[in-house]
Amino acid sequence: MLKNVTLGQYFPGESLIHRLDPRTKLLATVALIAIVFVVQGFAGFMLIAAFVLACAASTGIHLKFLFKGLKPLMFIILFTFILNLFFQSAGNALVQVGPVKITDTGLRMASFMAVRLILLVVCSQLLTLTTSPIALTDGLETLFRPLQAIHFPAHEIAMMMSIALRFIPTLMDEADKIMKAQKARGANFETGSLIQRAKAMIPLLVPLFVGAFRRAEELALAMDARCYRGGAGRTRMKQLKFGRIDLLAAAVLVLLLAAVILLNRFVAF
Amino acid sequence: MKKPIIEARNVSFTYEGAKKPAVDGVSLTVMEGEFLAILGRNGSGKSTFAKLLNALQLPTAGELTVNGISPATEDDCYEVRKSCGMVFQNPDNQIVTTIVEEDCAFGLENLGTEPAEIRRRVDDALRSVGMSDFAQASPAMLSGGQKQRVAVAGVLAMRPRIIVFDESTAMLDPIGRRDVFSLARRLNLEEGITVVWITHFMEEAALADRLVVMDGGRIALEGAPREVFAKTEKVLSLGLDVPEMMKLTRALRDRGVKLPEGLMTVNETSLALRRLPRSQSGAAKSASTMSKSVKAHRPVIEVNALTHVYMPGTPFEAKALDSVSLRICEGEFIGIIGHTGSGKSTLISHLNGLEKSAPGEVTVNGVDLGAKGTDLIAMRRAVGLVFQYPEYQLFEETVAKDVAYGPTNLGLDAAEIDSRVEWALRQVGLDPKEVGEKSPFELSGGQKRRVAIAGVLAMKPSILILDEPAAGLDPQGRRDMLDLIRGIHDAGTTVVMVSHSMDDVGRCCDRLYVLSKGEVAYSGTPAEVFLHDRKLHEIGLDVPECAKLARLLREAGFDMPEGIYRAEDVCDAIVRNLRGGEAAC
Numbered sequence: 001m002l003k004n005v006t007l008g009q010y011f012p013g014e015s016l017i018h019r020l021d022p023r024t025k026l027l028a029t030v031a032l033i034a035i036v037f038v039v040q041g042f043a044g045f046m047l048i049a050a051f052v053l054a055c056a057a058s059t060g061i062h063l064k065f066l067f068k069g070l071k072p073l074m075f076i077i078l079f080t081f082i083l084n085l086f087f088q089s090a091g092n093a094l095v096q097v098g099p100v101k102i103t104d105t106g107l108r109m110a111s112f113m114a115v116r117l118i119l120l121v122v123c124s125q126l127l128t129l130t131t132s133p134i135a136l137t138d139g140l141e142t143l144f145r146p147l148q149a150i151h152f153p154a155h156e157i158a159m160m161m162s163i164a165l166r167f168i169p170t171l172m173d174e175a176d177k178i179m180k181a182q183k184a185r186g187a188n189f190e191t192g193s194l195i196q197r198a199k200a201m202i203p204l205l206v207p208l209f210v211g212a213f214r215r216a217e218e219l220a221l222a223m224d225a226r227c228y229r230g231g232a233g234r235t236r237m238k239q240l241k242f243g244r245i246d247l248l249a250a251a252v253l254v255l256l257l258a259a260v261i262l263l264n265r266f267v268a269f
Numbered sequence: 270m271k272k273p274i275i276e277a278r279n280v281s282f283t284y285e286g287a288k289k290p291a292v293d294g295v296s297l298t299v300m301e302g303e304f305l306a307i308l309g310r311n312g313s314g315k316s317t318f319a320k321l322l323n324a325l326q327l328p329t330a331g332e333l334t335v336n337g338i339s340p341a342t343e344d345d346c347y348e349v350r351k352s353c354g355m356v357f358q359n360p361d362n363q364i365v366t367t368i369v370e371e372d373c374a375f376g377l378e379n380l381g382t383e384p385a386e387i388r389r390r391v392d393d394a395l396r397s398v399g400m401s402d403f404a405q406a407s408p409a410m411l412s413g414g415q416k417q418r419v420a421v422a423g424v425l426a427m428r429p430r431i432i433v434f435d436e437s438t439a440m441l442d443p444i445g446r447r448d449v450f451s452l453a454r455r456l457n458l459e460e461g462i463t464v465v466w467i468t469h470f471m472e473e474a475a476l477a478d479r480l481v482v483m484d485g486g487r488i489a490l491e492g493a494p495r496e497v498f499a500k501t502e503k504v505l506s507l508g509l510d511v512p513e514m515m516k517l518t519r520a521l522r523d524r525g526v527k528l529p530e531g532l533m534t535v536n537e538t539s540l541a542l543r544r545l546p547r548s549q550s551g552a553a554k555s556a557s558t559m560s561k562s563v564k565a566h567r568p569v570i571e572v573n574a575l576t577h578v579y580m581p582g583t584p585f586e587a588k589a590l591d592s593v594s595l596r597i598c599e600g601e602f603i604g605i606i607g608h609t610g611s612g613k614s615t616l617i618s619h620l621n622g623l624e625k626s627a628p629g630e631v632t633v634n635g636v637d638l639g640a641k642g643t644d645l646i647a648m649r650r651a652v653g654l655v656f657q658y659p660e661y662q663l664f665e666e667t668v669a670k671d672v673a674y675g676p677t678n679l680g681l682d683a684a685e686i687d688s689r690v691e692w693a694l695r696q697v698g699l700d701p702k703e704v705g706e707k708s709p710f711e712l713s714g715g716q717k718r719r720v721a722i723a724g725v726l727a728m729k730p731s732i733l734i735l736d737e738p739a740a741g742l743d744p745q746g747r748r749d750m751l752d753l754i755r756g757i758h759d760a761g762t763t764v765v766m767v768s769h770s771m772d773d774v775g776r777c778c779d780r781l782y783v784l785s786k787g788e789v790a791y792s793g794t795p796a797e798v799f800l801h802d803r804k805l806h807e808i809g810l811d812v813p814e815c816a817k818l819a820r821l822l823r824e825a826g827f828d829m830p831e832g833i834y835r836a837e838d839v840c841d842a843i844v845r846n847l848r849g850g851e852a853a854c
Contacts, residue, residue, distance in 0.1 A: 012405075132367075132368070133367060134366060134367050134368055134371060162365070162366055162367065163365065165367050166364065166365065166366055166367045166408070169409040170361050170409065174661075177656060178661070178662050180618060180623050180656065181654075181656045181659065181662040182662065182674075183623055183649070184621060184623060184649055184653070184654040184656070184725070185649075185674055185675035185678060185724060185725065185728065186646055186649055186650070186675050186678030186679055186728065187674075187678060188678070202664065203662075203664045203674065206664035207661055207662050207663065207664050210661075210664075210710070211661055214362075215359075215361070215362045218357065218359060218362035218363070219362050219363065219365070221320075221325060221357070222355075222357055222362065222363035222365075223365060223375075224325055224350070225323050225325060225350055225354070225355040225357075226350070226354075226375055226376035226379060226423065226424070226427070227347055227350050227351060227376055227379040227380055227427070228375075228379045229347070229379060233381045234378050234379055234381060235377075235378050235381050235382060235383065235384060235387070236374075236378055236384065237370075237371070237374035237377070237378060237384055237387040237388055237391060238371070238384070239384050
């Protein structure tokens, strides 16, 4: 059933990367993405790929999950690849059919862009695979807390995200139930023209929204009953604390950046 | 010396825009350490009163003191909520976060407690409700009873002196209900927490220290459960019920058996009966109830070795149905019983082709639902399916339009649809003229459910399947709903009712199927099934109270026919066993 699916793609574990502070992981992912953009040649990519794969291997997560996230983006990656391949006129022609030609520079550019995109996706994938959604929201809330000084609602946004995460499986389950009930009354969600199908959704959406509002009201009451008064004066049971491993992670990233810069300088590939 | 912890003097509360107050001049004192139950039909004001106790609402008149505070300002409310926790009805709608222990910490975090102290109290609270092993679990993976225990832990962590349970067991199955009730009772006895327990279940109320019955916003009855339930007529007239044993002993007294008043539990009743002089003959022969006439009609639904696996090939793979076979004949009233997760709901979704599985075969009126080219719309016309809490599926602007949804999907002409809508609404005891043009969202809970059932009836199915049709209703609503379904059955429809109430299926059904872990554990007439009372208890189900009494008496040497479970039959058998009983017959 739908409710048995954990949301996001978090894989619980005890590895070094799992134990990193979520803020470290968030910042590290941003840094890693920045480093990917610093890279100028394939040598740098190979280094980063090796690094990411080593990280992934240390978490004990099967590599296939790491690349699963590529599937929905395959189209964009391919599109970028082809665009670069065909519309690069500089360089020596490798293949030429009529006005369309593929040059060596084009092939290099296309592969470069594709690899860059793949690395970007895999990096963020590593973050969501090793960090629970709740830790992610906590991390984001703490990172954005300084912005509260300029009235940025960091706590409210984090609370909303956390409630959304909590209720998405519940609402999916409910949608499934309502759909079955309306099907039992002869509803047809699968066939018909686009307009007919859109109309067929009304008996699903109205009860779903009514239900969501009812739940929201009850939840608000339950939160009131447990003394919720917004973010002011609130403490957290789990305090985010930077430890030695976070320092280590920062050091590793600095080294990685240095290595990439050196590779850019001295290796032409 | 116990002190009062809640004091209400003439407390009233009127919702904005309402003409009548929801709580109307209630005066009530609750002592520290008391376990107080509040009963009352839907709309009697008990939930509103609960919200006043928790300062979620403030009285519009009168004076209310909770733990020494009369809430007036927002800060007072905050203080009241600290000392008076509340557990709500719907387990899903009171859990805030995606990890059990984080949710448990929510209240303390709001209070600004030190992190180390939160940690300690959360661990204590989870241990106290027996959920330590689930500290890291996601609430979505828990059963209803477990979720309610998490909710209790969340309240408990705040170290309240009072906990208000607002129908917290209404949406649970018997195991969950027993679990949460005994947890509340234990917290009350061992930790001295005052409990206000609002419920629709008489057997829970019977175990409270004191009982308050509300009606129309006022206190209608008050006293020890025995005293209150002894006023049987009054209690029934308030839309409630009395414990089964109370009714039985009353019937016995009416037939001249000298039993004291106020017997509520099976054990008490059995002990009292064993003290009475027995008839010497011992040959109080009684007809066995086992030979109930079984109607030999043609089968309308046949299920053969049906197996259903959820999410095959994933870590969440689970067998929801394991080689289930059953046969439902024309004109029968079949009960399907089992606790949450036993596969009941999955099974009925197969009976009109909403779900299909292999291996296994489902035939309706001789047509194989799995075969290619089976007209599923025709099947859904033949088999009407009413899901749990069907009122949550209403969507149209008016009741009439909503009921018309099914017939319209069948492609009927307008005149036929209109006449069916009218007919279906009358079938469920509603006046088409009165409610037809109303919005379904304006109706009361019980009426909404009737409209939803009418929506299925309007398709004129020859077989009607209902999943927990009486769930969450108050006792009167429950009785009315069962009467309604019996009426539909008497009018010639084959009925399948899914339930976890043995009392309900015992009262209505010709035959039962008991599901446990996706398999048919027992099947047969209610009498045949209730013979397995011990084993049923092991899988989390109970037999009706009268059947329990019959067993205890049989073990004490009474001549009680096997498988006896109806109050009238048990009453007859007891009278025959007692000295002078034959004369009274």
